[in-house]
Amino acid sequence: MHITIVTLGSRGDFQPYLALAVGLQRAGYRVRLASHALFRPLAQAYGVADFYPVEGNPMALLRTPAGLRWLESGVNPLRQVLGILPLVRPHLVQGMTDIWQACQGTDAVVVSVLGIGGIHAAEKLGVPLLLAFLQPFTPxxxxxxxxxxxxxxxGWYNWWTFVMAQQMFWLPFRGVINRWRREVLGLRPFPFWGPYRALRQRQVPVLYGYSPSVLPRPDDWPDWHHVTGYWYLERPSDWQPPTSLQQFLQSDPPPLYIGFGSMVDSNPDELLHILLTALARTGQRAVLLRGWANLQPETLPETVCLISDVPHDWLFARVSAVIHHGGAGTTAAGLKAGVPNILVPYFADQFFWADRIRRLGVGPAGIPRRRLTVDALTQAIERVLGDETMRQRAARLGEKIRAEDGVAQAVSLIREIVGPPEKDC
Structure with a gap:
């Protein structure tokens, strides 16, 4: 049994699906990952050798003026859609063609939100399709x-936000996608309501890779929509942290973690000034991630350790709190560690996860990047370090999440839907 997983986007959009691929391989399935060439080395490092590159370089795109404008769209859906158009349109046809080629010879297709092009390949090939998302997308x-x-x-507003989001990410691309479906695959075009209504009518299974302890499954979802738990990628058994980081962590008190992952900041100098000043005011030490913003301070105090790439599961267990952008993957790691989270959301679903952190009582209200100031960050740091009730809540939630096994649950559901791996023998 061969399964193709299609996922596009940033490192945070890729890594959970790599974890899923590793879990499926261990269960005996043959797996191909289709994603940006940027992530091929990471996939191969985890033993997923069957990798098909798909058009586009998300890091390069986010560093363009259009990419920076998109990251500043906040929670304005219209700005989000208008912002993504110039990033996606030039790569759309080639990307769908790459995905079609990646799915040749497969027995089932698993797609992420941004890898939705895989639905056309599954339809043409007549093989099972599974939607696998990191954020809620079912009304x-x-x-x-x-x-x-x-x-x-x-409730009425909440429901229609999903319907409108699905339409806003379909209608601007409708003409291009339908033309490609007709000319390349010989398939009928989708109507005005696009693929999402058709997928619901066909009862295509949906797997959600986040914890029910963080966001319980809504009662009004159909039975074929499942919340499995997070899809964590285990660090390699032979991985060793840099000596300088080990030495830094051995000193007291435990530091904060600060990192913004795949976010590219339009004013990195201002961001660094805010971070370092807030740390000085609070007297805290910190591990600072360069990230895709490529934070490069000319000088750093001895109380700050600059890193490039360290597994979150190892590092977050050794810090007092985590400060980050609120991407689904970093949020998952921060909550699993059982420490308070301070979110500085840039756009899109990051604000949703910031709201969940606040509602769960495991972090203060998020500070949107455009409103981030020294005073605001200082107050947030002082609160998470001084609020023992918040720290206890975070620890209890971390225990619940660590008891879950989202990858195993997802693999079990996939087996029920597509059949056992032995089918290909």
């Missing part, structure tokens, strides 16, 4: 779609 009356304003207008 519900319980909460709005991640990326929409959280106005508290009730």
């Amino acid at each position: 519900t009356r319980m909460f709005p779609v991640p990326g929409a304003p959280m106005w508290g207008l009730g």
Whole structure:
């Protein structure tokens, strides 16, 4: 049994699907990952050798003026859609063609939100399709779609935010996608409502790779939509931390972690000034991630250790709190560690996870990047370090999450849907 996983986007959009691929391989399935060439070395390092490159370099795109404008779109859905158009349009046709080629010879296709092009390949090949998402994308009356304003207008508003989000990410590309479906695959074009209504009508299974302890499954979702738990990627058994980082962590008190992952900042000098000044005011030590913003301070105090890439599961267990952008992957790691999280969201679903952190009582209200100041960050740091109740809540939530096994649950569900791996023998 051969399964192709299609996922596009940033490192945070790729890594959980790599964890899923590793889990499927261990269960006996043959797995191909289709994603940006940028991530091929990471996939191969974890033993996923079957990798098909898909058009696009997300790091390069986010560093363009258009990419920076998109990252500054906040929770404005219209700005998010208008911002993504110039990033996606030039690569859309080649990307769908790459995905079609990647799916040749497969027995089932698993797609992420941004890897939705895989639905066309599965339809043409007549093989099972599974949607595997890191953020809620099924309409519900319980909460709005991640990326929409959280106005508290009730169930009708929440439901329609999902419908509108699906349409806003379909209609601008409708002509291009339908033309490609017809000319390349010989498939009928999708109507106005696009693929999402058709997928619901076909009862295509959906797996959600986040913890039910963080966001419980809504009661108004259909039975074929599952919340499995987070898809964590275990660090390699032979991985060793840099000596300088080990020595830094041996000193007291435990430091904070500060990192913004795949976010590219339009004013990195200002960001560094805010971070370092808040640390000085609070007297805290910190491990600082360069990230895709490529933070490069000319000088650093001895109380700050600059790193490039360290497994979150190892590092977060050794810090007092984590300060980050609120990407799904970093949020998952921060909560698993059982320490308070301070979120500085830039755009889209990051605001949704910041709201969940606040509601769960395991971190203060998020500070949007455009409103980040020394005073605001100083107050947030002082609160998470001084609020023992918050720290206890974070520890208890971490225990619950560590008891889950999202990858195993997802693999079990995939087996029920597509059949056992022995089918290909």
